[in-house]
Amino acid sequence: MKTPQSVAVLGANGHTGRFVVAELLRRGLKPIAIGRNAERLAAAGFMERGIECREASVEDDEELDRALAGAAAIINCAGPFMDTADAVVRAALRAGIHYLDVTAEQPSVQATFERHEVAAREAGVVVIPAMGFYGGLADLLVTAVMDEWEHADDIEIRIALDSWLPTRGTRVTGERNTVRRLAVSGGQLEPVHQPPAERISTLPAPFGQQTFVEIPFSEVPLIARHVRTKELHTFLSTVALRDVRDPSTPPPQAVDEFGRSAQRFAVEVIVTQEGVRRRIIAQGQDIYAVSAPIICEAVQRILSGEIRDIGAKPPAEIFNAASFLQALGPDLSVEISET
Template structure:
């Protein structure tokens, strides 16, 4: 039985990740800052204690693990040292960051070391980042030169976790998009309209580039790559009185609905489109990152090592099959 270390195991998303790992017959090695694992049902058990500022502490947690999933944000403070410890331990590293700077730092700081050691490092393998990247990889199959890739996200609401709010305060880096083939700081922030189709319809969207920009830019050459989000969740996020997610079923999912659409432009006005819909952005992160982890451990990858975007490592069709019914995929690509 493969053993998966889960760092930040008391976090909201980590609880879904733990449940997903257990459901797939994988053994969990949870680690928290105080050495106590607190589950959604109120139960508590002892677990590994980890100091995420101490490399030797992280390495100790990973000593008996076959892979590590880092759920301990803000990832600007945890990703580099945890991924470095995973590389030294010779095990795959995955995280679920939405932070562009955190994902980019792994590519710039650790790619050469990871390649030399034959280790696979996959940042941002969650709802923000990895999902859009895999959808873009699906749309790009067999495509010619790509003029632009747009990611559009619609949420019917956003009840942020404490971790989301903490990350928002910590992440003061300037966001970037791809313009004329170059990753560069956002300049034009003008809103536009986006038709999300059934369920969400036509809505005004704002430019909100997250970690998917960094990922897509690694393997799809496009003149422009941008990401958009409808205004309702941004309003919820800006309102400090918006409550955290409220569970509405036995798995702990909230009622939140989402749609993520990729519009990949080959020739002018000639688009390939693919859309994913589902429930609860935090909950759906679990099958995304656990599927990726399992596929790496099973050798179901392209064979590439180093720090890689999901779309470089996994066949998109095979990947979405492993995620299962938590995502509904609609495509004309």
């Protein structure tokens, strides 16, 4: 019987990290739970399930190197990623292993590509920032719906959440991430215009007609690296924006045996080229929980050699987008149309 490969999870005791650990186990991989506090790792109940726990701080290279020993890949769930990604990517490169994270932060994605693209290729490993709900999912959706198109005139991404009960990590990141957000305008990365643009769109139930405001996330630097488009803009539903900006909004509460919240999401992507309009919609439950099957599918494909390239790259340059999305079927419904 083949020994399962080990995948380190940094921030394993956090909200998203616990989903990732559970998903790795479900897929027959061997998670190594890493955190900066041994007591919090113990409180997460990992050891009772036979999961190895290791303590490490991103500020200590030697601790990180010890924590990654024996792992084939590292999934970084410890934000803010502006504080953690660079150190963990460097540790992964020293260990000669693959690196993935779930950042929604544009600056961390850009820094990962700029600082580590050459080193990752030389090391023969894959480095993918933003391989979660924010970032990677939209990159795959855009690539799948474009299909044979080599360029686009306009790409719009609309993210609808029926609520957004933010984790503590989301709030901390929001407080830290004060840089101006970028979109693609006139074929170039540019700061989002102020005041930000708004859109109204009708989505499938339970959403109906929604109002959106332009707030791009980590998908923009991913898509902009490999898709030629004159315009690329991301919009978030005002319902979600109201919740996440309200300091009294509580954190997510589990409603099923998997620990997911009741939150529903829809991601609509509209791509236009020379008057032809293509649309793809992905729907599912709980943006934090769904990041686990997305990033674990990526790790599983990397470890099994189902990749197109190596180095620091967006997901759609590493994987076949349509095949990847199809594999997420139990967790994500996807529909494509053209007008």
